[in-house]
Amino acid sequence: EPVFSPDGQTILYRRVGGGLIRSSLWSRDQGIYRIPARGGEAKRILKKGERPQFGSSNDRFFYQLGKREKDADNRALISVDLDGKEPQTHYTSKWATDYRISPDGKWLAFIDRFNVYVAPFVATSRSILVGPKDKTLPIAQVSQEAGISIHFSGDSQRLHWSLGPNLFTRELASAYAFLNDGETIPPEEAIREMAIGFQAGHAQPHTSIVLVGAKLVTMGEAGNLENGAILIEGNRITQIGNRSDLNIPSNAKVIDISGQIVLPGFVDTHAHGSQATHGIIPQNNWVNKARLAFGVTTIHNPSSDTETIFATSELSKAGLITAPRIFSTGTILYGATGAFRAEVKSLEDAQFHLSRMKSVGAISVKSYNQPRRDQRQQIIAAAREQQMMVVPEGGSTFMHNLTMIVDGHTGIEHTMPVQYIYDDVLDLWRGTGVGYTPTLSVAYGGLWGENYWYAQDDLWTHPRLKAFIPPHVLQPRTRRRLTAHEGDYNHMKVATIAKASFDQGGLVQAGGHGQLNGVCTHWEIWSFVQGGMTPLEALTCGTLHGAKYLGLDGDIGSLEEGKLADLIVIEKGYDPTQDIRHSEHIQYTMVNGVLLDAKTLSEYGTANSDQPPFFWQNGNLGIGVPIPQTEHCISCPAGHVHLW
Structure with missing residues (x-):
């Protein structure tokens, strides 16, 4: 968040810490700093606060600070001032998410409920409560759609904001009659729109690879192919069948995997997991790599930070980071309280929210605890107009779940909050096309599946988990685990609902909920079997059904000619179609036509060293999470290295 003073002599910036996906080694002394623009020593001015900015003065600056209440x-x-002294609170707002002061210090812009507003900046001895309906100041809404990244032009005459790939600009005079000869100009006439997006090539390998000799579990019409062969050219499957039927190019790399099993890559349709901290996207994110190491080649995150999840998705598509295919709802359409609440009081409100989410790259929205049924119906209607999916939060509310089925949501996320369902519910559900992602690792109503799977193995010794998950994430839950009698685990009982839905033609898919990224997708598939599914049925839920749920089965979910080359090769001697616990024994993960060693994620045929180490693998530096800061080290000898 660096900013220059009006005279160009001073730079303000904010120092932040690490966290779950970035090293916490340099997390001391966070806060707002100033430094001479020509170089020199930086000085911390404030320990708290964010988004520093100047107005018209060189010797005072503004910052933002939240004091959240219920x-x-x-x-x-x-x-x-520049020493952090003489604080003055100018404005407060119940639900504003950002403020900006114009360079001449005369105007205040802010974002409230996703819309952009502007008001005259008035300096008084008391703070002013500001909001869209506040009558203290003449407040004007300047955006017609939603907006982020608000900032003024250098002459303070125009306000800019963005949404998705577009930049919007409006003259301030058009928003106020007293600045425009007594007239205001309608937003559709006053707002100028400019496309600022750019195109980048979709990553595609220039290789030809043939996998021969394996049993191909296609999940398609061909069924299982013994002694099969599959030709991948670039990032697509171009031929598949019996080995003798393929016309193999002379330049193709032939890889003999006789006696092994090949499956489509796993699709996790409820895959939470951080992609950034403080807006910084790490190039080497263990969350994404752990998923690939366990064969998860596509994820859908039904609740994530809008700005960073779609940026990460684009980086993955361009081949700039190693990650699965990433899809998301972005930030949820929250029905409860909070600054990011998505108010839905009409179909027009729902259209506003669906439009803004589609603009930033969402293929779906998560209708999260919208309290009234008509609100949820309005979101569905708006989604149909935008050709988007609606995946509601199950919310442990059975009657809500039934209305969600009747109203035609894309699916139900999380378990039905009952132990069993019977013919009345099954009859209601049958034929609706409404899917079911039960996330059995966090099943409602009793002990979770996650707790069960922690108790089954010494996971802190698992080589692949140790390789891709930081010890401060892996060890606490795996070493100090909850144990109980097997009959007390609720997830096995509610898994029978998934089996019942599957048996009547329902779409059931795997969602690991990001509990222990990578292996949690397998936990979900294994739990399906505990609920009565056969191993092949459970694998179908983890592959083809997930692709169908996301509307991507034309490209992924099965091994068929013309589809994207996302697949996994099971280690020799293991067969998950017979023993579902074998699904984690993966030798190779192929994503977008690139064949990776699942143990290291090195590309096939390259040295293991081509993958950079994670932050905790650099001499154990950076292990842990930021701890509350103190002014001085306590009992700390000089020169001690702190591991935050």
């Missing part, structure tokens, strides 16, 4: 986020705009 019924308000209370984001404040505060100014201090």
Whole structure:
């Protein structure tokens, strides 16, 4: 968040820490700093606060600070001098998420409920409560659609904001009659739109690979092919069948995997997991690599930070990071309280939210605890107009779940909050096309599946988990695990609902919920078998059904000619179609036509060293999470290295 002072002599910036997916080694002394623009020593001015900015003065600056309460986020705009002294709170808002001061110090812009507003900046001795309906100041809504990244032009005459790949600009004079000869100009006439997006090539390997000799579990019409062969050219499957039937190019790399099993890559349709901290996307994210190491080649995250999840998805598509295919709802359409609440009081409100989410790259939205049925129906109607999916939060509310089925949501996320369902519910559900992602690792109503699988093995010794998951994430839950009598685990009972839905032609898919990324997708598939599915049925849920649920089965989910080359090769001697616990024994993961060693994620035929180490593998530095800071080290000899 670096900013220059008006005279160009001073730079303000914010120092942040690490966290779950980035090293915490340099997490001390966080806060807002100033440094001379020509170089020199940086000085910490404030320990708390974010988004520093100057107005017209060189010797005072503004920053933002939230003081969240039950019924308000209370984001404040505060100014201090360059030493952090003489604080003055100028504005507070219940639900604003960002403020910006114009360079001449005369205007305040803010975002509230996703819309962009502007008001005259008035300096008083008391703070002013500001919001869309506040009458203290003449407040004007300047956006017609949603907006982020608000900023003023250098002459303070125009306000800019963005949404997706477009930049919007509006003259301030058009928003106020007293600045425009007594007239206001309608937004559709006053707002200028400019496309600022750019195109990049979709990553595609220039290779030809043939996998021969394996049993191909295609999940397609061909069924299982013994002694099969599959030709991958670039990132697509171009031929598949019996080995003798393929016309293999002379330049193809032939890999003999006789006696092994090949499956489509796993599709996790409920895959939470961080992609950034403080807006910084790591190039080497263990969350994504852990998924690939366990054969998960496509994820759908039904609740994530909008700005970073779609940026990460684009980086993955361009081949700039190693990751599965990433799809998401972005930030949920939250029905409860909070600054990011998505208010839905009409179909027009729902259309507003669906439009803004599609603009940033969402293929779906998560209707999260919208309290009234008509609100949820309005979201569905708006989604149909935008050709988007609606995956509602199950919410442990059985009657809500039934109306979600009747109203035609894409699916139900999380388990039905009952132990069993009977013919009345099955009859209602049958034929609706409404899918079911039970996330059995966090099943409602009793002990979770996650707890069960922690108790089955010494996971802290698991070589692949140790290789791809930080010890401060892996060890606490795996070493100090909850144990119980097997009959007390609820996930096995509610898994029978998934089996019943599957048996009547329902779409059931795997969602690991990001509990222990990578292996949690397998936990879900294994739990399906505990609920009565055969191993092949459970594998179908983890592959083809997930692809169908996301509307991607034309490209992924099965091994068929013309589809994207996302697949896994099971280690020799293991067969998950016979023993579902074998599904984690993966030798190779292929994503987008690139064949990776599942143990190291090195590309086939290259040295293991082509993958950079994770932050905790650099001499154990950076292990842990940031701890509360103190002014001085306690009992710390000089020169001690702190591991935060």
